[in-house]
Amino acid sequence: xxxxxxxxxxxxxQLARLQAxxxxxxADPRKPDQRAAYDAxxxxxEGLIGSSxxxxxxxxxxxxxxxxxxxxxxxxxxxxxxxxxxxxxxTPGVLTExxxxxxxxxxxxxxxxxxxxxQHVREGHWDKNIGEDLFGWDVHGKTLxxxxxxxxxxxxxxRAALGFGMPVRYYSRRAVExxxxxxxxxxxxxxxxxxxxxxxxxxxxxxxxxxxxxxxREFALMRPGAIFVNGARGAIVQxxxxxxxxxSGHLRAAGLDVFATEPLPLDSxxxxxxKLTALPHIGSATHETRHRMAVLATDNLLAALAGRTPPAxxxx
Ligand code: NAP
Numbered sequence: 001x002x003x004x005x006x007x008x009x010x011x012x013x014q015l016a017r018l019q020a021x022x023x024x025x026x027a028d029p030r031k032p033d034q035r036a037a038y039d040a041x042x043x044x045x046e047g048l049i050g051s052s053x054x055x056x057x058x059x060x061x062x063x064x065x066x067x068x069x070x071x072x073x074x075x076x077x078x079x080x081x082x083x084x085x086x087x088x089x090x091t092p093g094v095l096t097e098x099x100x101x102x103x104x105x106x107x108x109x110x111x112x113x114x115x116x117x118x119q120h121v122r123e124g125h126w127d128k129n130i131g132e133d134l135f136g137w138d139v140h141g142k143t144l145x146x147x148x149x150x151x152x153x154x155x156x157x158x159r160a161a162l163g164f165g166m167p168v169r170y171y172s173r174r175a176v177e178x179x180x181x182x183x184x185x186x187x188x189x190x191x192x193x194x195x196x197x198x199x200x201x202x203x204x205x206x207x208x209x210x211x212x213x214x215x216x217r218e219f220a221l222m223r224p225g226a227i228f229v230n231g232a233r234g235a236i237v238q239x240x241x242x243x244x245x246x247x248s249g250h251l252r253a254a255g256l257d258v259f260a261t262e263p264l265p266l267d268s269x270x271x272x273x274x275k276l277t278a279l280p281h282i283g284s285a286t287h288e289t290r291h292r293m294a295v296l297a298t299d300n301l302l303a304a305l306a307g308r309t310p311p312a313x314x315x316x
Contacts, residue, residue, distance in 0.1 A: 002305045003062075005041040007050030008069065011291055014298040022047070022305065029053055049301050052262075057081065065304035069297040071095060071151075073314050074206035074233055082316040089300035089310045093151060094292040095284035100155035102283045103201050103231035106255030107144075109277045110227050111199070112136035113253070116274070137227070137252060139164055145197025146170040147190070147214075148204030148232065154178050156201050156231075157185050169193045194221040199229070206233035214238065219245035225252045231283050234259035239270060246275045257283050 004018055006026045018024050025045070027038035030053065042048075042060045051069040057080055065087040066076065073090055081088050109115055113136045120126060120134070144160040146153045149172035160166035161184040168185040171194075175187035190213075194200065200222060204210045214228075215238035222228065228251055230237055239260055245251040255277040256270065262281055264271050270278055284293060300310035 002046040002064075003041070003044050004047040004049065004301065004305070005038070005045040007038060007048060007053055007055070010049065010069075010298070011294050014294045017298050017302065018049070021302070047301050047305050049297055051075075057084070057086065065089065065301060065310075067297045067301035067304070067310075068314075069293050072205055072233060074235075078316055087304050087310070088314040088316060089297070089304065089312055090314045091293040091296045091300075092312055094296050095289050096151040096155050098286050098289040099152050099231060099283040100159060102257055102279070102285075103152070103156050103203070103229060104159050106229045106231065106257060106277060106279065107199055107201065107227070108139060110229060110253040110255040111139045111142075115277050137225075139166070139199070141165050142198040143167045143169060143196065145193040145200040146185075147193065147200065147202045148172060149176055149185075149187075150203065150205075152231070153201070153203035154181070156203060157181060161185060166199075169196050190218070191221055194218055195223070197226065198223060199227045202228075202230040202232045202236060204232050204236055206235050210236045212236070212238050214241075216241040216244065219251065222251065224250055227251065227253050227255070229255040231257045234262065243269060243273065246273060251275070253277070255279075257281055 002022050004022045004024045006024060007029060025037065025041040027034040027041055029035050029038040044062060045060065046062050046064045048055065048063065049067040054075050057063055057077060063086050067089045069091060071090055071092045073088060076088060117134060144166045146157050146168060149170040153170060157168045157170065158180060161168050161181055169188050170185055171188060171190045178185060213236050219241055242254060246254060253275045257279045258281055259270060270276060284290060296312060300312055303310040
């Protein structure tokens with residue numbers, strides 16, 4: 001039996017799997033009334049499971065494994081984990097299609113002004129046929145640029161190329177052959193993809209290489225009237241530069257699921273910009289996918305604490 005700290009809510013069936021074999025503390029450090037319990041448990045535990053919180057592993061001297069309920073691992077100090085030989089597990093694959101759905105929903109919402117027009121109806125302004133001032137922009141047939149061409153980027157590209165007849169260009173460190181997308185997705189440099197696309201979808205991981213990667217220079221390279229969508233991590237984008245590109249009219253619209261600071265501060269101009277569709281980081285947030293993520297994260301933790309190889313280890 002090991003000591004385990006659950007630092008974000010787990011579905012009851014997965015919590016029960018852990019409690020059947022380990023001594024489990026549930027404490028969410030984001031909730032002020034649970035912070036002390038979190039700090040006390042961190043000092044004792046061998047295993048951690050949760051997400052969306054920066055853990056100070058210096059406070060966890062007995063830690064052997066961190067099981068993140070996420071695919072992105074930007075919240076963790078990878079060098080410190082590696083130096084101490086702590087295993088990091090994550091949940092790749094099980095959220096790919098759901099996150100691609102979210103990114104495609106943002107593409108559709110930004111291009112066809114869905115949120116703005118639904119609001120128009122809801123607020124009682126639909127008293128005559130809409131005019132050109134409220135028309136949208138076609139998605140089908142446009143060129144999609146995908147930044148980062150891993151699991152999620154490829155899933156977005158499949159939707160675009162196979163469902164919407166969109167030529168795809170992508171930026172990644174190497175060219176990849178994706179079954180079903182032969183001849184439909186063209187590899188290029190970052191600048192080539194930015195300059196050669198109508199709609200840009202960001203799916204890169206946040207790392208020291210990608211932090212702040214998309215700034216004023218990159219927005220200026222995008223085609224006039226382009227649409228920019230971020231379904232990856234907020235800190236990859238310089239948000240001031242994005243706002244400037246929207247305000248100047250260079251970008252037509254943007255859709256963001258993620259932000260440098262989450263939840264978005266109440267006074268953030270990103271909350272209410274008329275050309276911006278903002279979502280509260282819902283990339284993987286469906287009942288089915290969040291449960292699949294919890295199952296995989298629990299499988300990872302149970303395997304690691306039993307001395308077996310977990311199904312999804314992040315390679316440090
Ligand atoms: P993945 O399969 O690892 O794909 C990442 C891709 O980015 C790979 O093609 C990788 O290619 C490329 N890449 C990495 N660093 C790069 C760099 N510096 N320059 C160019 N290309 C680079 O990951 P995934 O499952 O698709 O997930 C991607 C990210 O989405 C996650 O890291 C996470 O932050 C985010 N995400 C967000 C949500 C949400 O709720 N909005 C949900 C899930 C995931 P190479 O390494 O081969 O070059």
